Amino acid sequence: MRRYPVKSMLGEEVAEGEVSERGLAGDRARAVLDVATGRIASAKNPRLWRSLLTVEGARAPGDAELSALLGREVRLIDVPPEGAAFERSVPEQVLAEGVEAEVSHTVGTLGAAAPPGTFFDYAPLHLITTSTLERIAALGPRGHVEALRYRPNLVIATEAEGFVENGWTGGELRVGDDVVLRVMVASPRCAVPTLAHGPLDRDPDALRTVARHNRVEPLPGMGEQPCAGVYARVLRPGRIRKGDRVRLTPAA
Numbered sequence: 001m002r003r004y005p006v007k008s009m010l011g012e013e014v015a016e017g018e019v020s021e022r023g024l025a026g027d028r029a030r031a032v033l034d035v036a037t038g039r040i041a042s043a044k045n046p047r048l049w050r051s052l053l054t055v056e057g058a059r060a061p062g063d064a065e066l067s068a069l070l071g072r073e074v075r076l077i078d079v080p081p082e083g084a085a086f087e088r089s090v091p092e093q094v095l096a097e098g099v100e101a102e103v104s105h106t107v108g109t110l111g112a113a114a115p116p117g118t119f120f121d122y123a124p125l126h127l128i129t130t131s132t133l134e135r136i137a138a139l140g141p142r143g144h145v146e147a148l149r150y151r152p153n154l155v156i157a158t159e160a161e162g163f164v165e166n167g168w169t170g171g172e173l174r175v176g177d178d179v180v181l182r183v184m185v186a187s188p189r190c191a192v193p194t195l196a197h198g199p200l201d202r203d204p205d206a207l208r209t210v211a212r213h214n215r216v217e218p219l220p221g222m223g224e225q226p227c228a229g230v231y232a233r234v235l236r237p238g239r240i241r242k243g244d245r246v247r248l249t250p251a252a
Helices: 046-054 063-070 091-097 130-139 205-213
Strands: 016-020 031-034 074-077 085-089 105-109 125-129 154-156 172-175 179-188 225-236 238-241 246-249
Touching: 031 046, 046 063, 046 085, 063 074, 085 091, 091 205, 125 130, 125 179, 130 154, 130 205, 130 225, 179 238, 205 225
Parallel strands: 125 154
Antiparallel strands: 016 238, 031 074, 085 105, 125 225, 172 179, 172 246, 179 225
């Protein structure tokens, strides 16, 4: 179980935590604002912001030090500005041209399926299964892939083979005794899994393998996207703990 105290910075493992409609307590509590553009800094645009993944969010430095690291004037914020937006580089172009290339990007607004005032890209929780991680590892050249590259809140142990979350959309997950989640959509993958994460080197195949073997349409009209894991929202809040049993009720 992981939370990411500052958006796009390194996360931390926690043994237990409260879950509310705003996600896991302490997750994405702050973000970095690009002063020049008024946009939220996101490693989804690796040319500008990949260095965020060298910083531990729980011990984020002050604004001056961050600005020096990133080469742009930034400041840490805990409330999103109105209409907060972020840039997402086209992941296939990043794969083809490299993380330093100036490639095409789209501009997204925060939290389409999250409460106002949060820093989530889409929904408050991101989940991935061991089945999906094992499948990516088996299909990729390294034979291994690190879960933290995909920045999940929960890694769910599953016995079935393949990208099992693809069939979870619309279903409910009961985590432990109290928490109930609604699975919303498959998670489209950006360039972030390919980047260096702290001591982990770059791994382009963390995205390339997914792009080759698991392209699905998360929402009508989006077209097929490389996906791994799912987004969820909280139907019933409560406390969850590492090792809690997870039960799926499929969509009717």
